[in-house]
Amino acid sequence: MAFEDQRTTVYKVDPEHPESESLPTLRTEELLLNMGPQHPSTHGVLKVILELEGERLVKSTPVLGFLHRGVEKLAEDGTYHQFIPHTDRLDYVCAMYNNFAYCRAVEKLMNLQVPDRAEYLRTIVAEVQRIIGHQFWLGTQALDIGAMTVFFYCFRDREILLDWFDELCGARLTTSWYRIGGVERDFTPSLLDKLKKFLDYFPPKIDEYIVFLETNRIWVARTKGVAVISAEDAVSFGLSGPTLRGSGVDYDLRKYEPYSAYPKCEFSVPVGKNGDTYDRYWIRVMELYESVKIIRQCLEQMQEGPIMADVPSVTLPPKERVFTNLESMIQQFKLFSQGFNAPPGEIYCGTEAHKGELGFHIVSTGGGKPYRLKIRAPSFIHMGAFDYMSRGYMIADAITLFGTYDIVMGECDR
Amino acid sequence: MHQLAQRVQDTFPVGFVSSTEWRGDVSVTVTREKIHEVAQFLHDDPGMDFDYIIHVSSVDWPDDEDRFEVVWEFYSIRKRQRIRLKTRVPESDCIVDSLTDIWKGADFMEREVYDMMGIRFRNHPDLRRILMPDDYTEGYPLRKDFPLRGKGWRDTFDFLDEVPR
Numbered sequence: 001m002a003f004e005d006q007r008t009t010v011y012k013v014d015p016e017h018p019e020s021e022s023l024p025t026l027r028t029e030e031l032l033l034n035m036g037p038q039h040p041s042t043h044g045v046l047k048v049i050l051e052l053e054g055e056r057l058v059k060s061t062p063v064l065g066f067l068h069r070g071v072e073k074l075a076e077d078g079t080y081h082q083f084i085p086h087t088d089r090l091d092y093v094c095a096m097y098n099n100f101a102y103c104r105a106v107e108k109l110m111n112l113q114v115p116d117r118a119e120y121l122r123t124i125v126a127e128v129q130r131i132i133g134h135q136f137w138l139g140t141q142a143l144d145i146g147a148m149t150v151f152f153y154c155f156r157d158r159e160i161l162l163d164w165f166d167e168l169c170g171a172r173l174t175t176s177w178y179r180i181g182g183v184e185r186d187f188t189p190s191l192l193d194k195l196k197k198f199l200d201y202f203p204p205k206i207d208e209y210i211v212f213l214e215t216n217r218i219w220v221a222r223t224k225g226v227a228v229i230s231a232e233d234a235v236s237f238g239l240s241g242p243t244l245r246g247s248g249v250d251y252d253l254r255k256y257e258p259y260s261a262y263p264k265c266e267f268s269v270p271v272g273k274n275g276d277t278y279d280r281y282w283i284r285v286m287e288l289y290e291s292v293k294i295i296r297q298c299l300e301q302m303q304e305g306p307i308m309a310d311v312p313s314v315t316l317p318p319k320e321r322v323f324t325n326l327e328s329m330i331q332q333f334k335l336f337s338q339g340f341n342a343p344p345g346e347i348y349c350g351t352e353a354h355k356g357e358l359g360f361h362i363v364s365t366g367g368g369k370p371y372r373l374k375i376r377a378p379s380f381i382h383m384g385a386f387d388y389m390s391r392g393y394m395i396a397d398a399i400t401l402f403g404t405y406d407i408v409m410g411e412c413d414r
Numbered sequence: 415m416h417q418l419a420q421r422v423q424d425t426f427p428v429g430f431v432s433s434t435e436w437r438g439d440v441s442v443t444v445t446r447e448k449i450h451e452v453a454q455f456l457h458d459d460p461g462m463d464f465d466y467i468i469h470v471s472s473v474d475w476p477d478d479e480d481r482f483e484v485v486w487e488f489y490s491i492r493k494r495q496r497i498r499l500k501t502r503v504p505e506s507d508c509i510v511d512s513l514t515d516i517w518k519g520a521d522f523m524e525r526e527v528y529d530m531m532g533i534r535f536r537n538h539p540d541l542r543r544i545l546m547p548d549d550y551t552e553g554y555p556l557r558k559d560f561p562l563r564g565k566g567w568r569d570t571f572d573f574l575d576e577v578p579r
Contacts, residue, residue: 064544065543065545065547068546070555072530072556073556073560074562108437109437111437233518235465235491236465236517237517237518238468238517249491345436346441347439348439348487350468359468361485361487371473372474374469374471376468376469380526381469381519384518384521384523385518388518413545
């Protein structure tokens, strides 16, 4: 494997050389370099202490926690409904997925059945969020490595979807659109129109991104064969999402444990071969096409129906009724001030977010608040493999590594 | 009893404590002394084949005799099954075997448990705080006796008396 060859080579003066006495001796020492916490390509506040031998990385120690806000502690102090806006702030570029993963976990705890239409709406929005996430990743990764044009193209198209979110729920980033047992509101005809237009507009744009990157020799040279990890190691480190699939493991919860409307859609999961940055890039771009496919199918299959499970003791009443109907107002008030009564028990529920497996482990002892809520954040677990994957590469490849995991520090530090 | 839990019980009649199955999640509790052996068995046995570590978590039960609970979640990518492994740790001897030699990913996850709950891991290669600062001395934030607003130097702030009019 190329990985072994790239391990440190120490440059020393040849002692066998006839004039070795008169040659100047090279002073060698290890250099410690602090990268971050204010570095523009660490995507937030992340510090990595790099031990260098020349320009080769000998060891890198991530220093996390600059964005630690104690979200898990906060969860213990609020009701289940109140925690939804907190999840937005985990992975703040892809809030919908966090809402989705959290609501699914609570629904598993409460054994709730979500109505069909709500499942389709959830899947569509989740896939739109996946497109946004991958566009954001592609743009910033290319920018970090030195291909600037793609950044503008990706962000131009991402803007369309963020405006679409704005129309859907009134926020572009911190959305809080998912609710326990359903979703907050239905699509309007205008939203449907815009989404359909986007689906026609978008696939040619993906081709454009690909042309920009794959004809860029610098970009290809800086991604191919960089940050290689074998399938066995990737599994042992608990990597997930495109980072794991790049190494040839087809672990995708949408296929392994189908949920929501995914079992009713036909789509494929792209899997890489070499486990390098280029393969992970390729997977993410291919997933853009797959997401478009999933959204198209969902739009075709979706039927009229309720968008919220009808379990008054757990789910919120429709917003229109809250302002006109006394009982609904009481229901809303009680749910938000006291919460619903969760059964004692313990669950884990993982969801395939675009970064990897985002899971929630909830321990309940009854009552309206979780006793303990643990977030399995893919960014955090990916950082665990950083040292192992960076060894032997050049210092400039550290930038590629930050990008290849698609880390967001809000999620990593929680 | 679920067949996975049954197999753990059959293989480790001494270390096995209890098992539950709720909402489709199988969970097995074993004694602290056996945790490494059981984990090795879960990883190596072809019928188990739990090659993927999902997360390591911890729960604080202040009223119980063994105060802390460490929770591991494993997944088998080939067999597509999952299991939850739990053990109890007393406050007086707050240490449990590290599983970093079986799953490499356990490194950061165990460091987080140490940082947040104060449970130490035997044979861990680099057991330091990970999210809180290295010199943080105010305790372990996710313990139930740690106040939500934090503690330490903030408590020593002098508050100004109401300004006389």
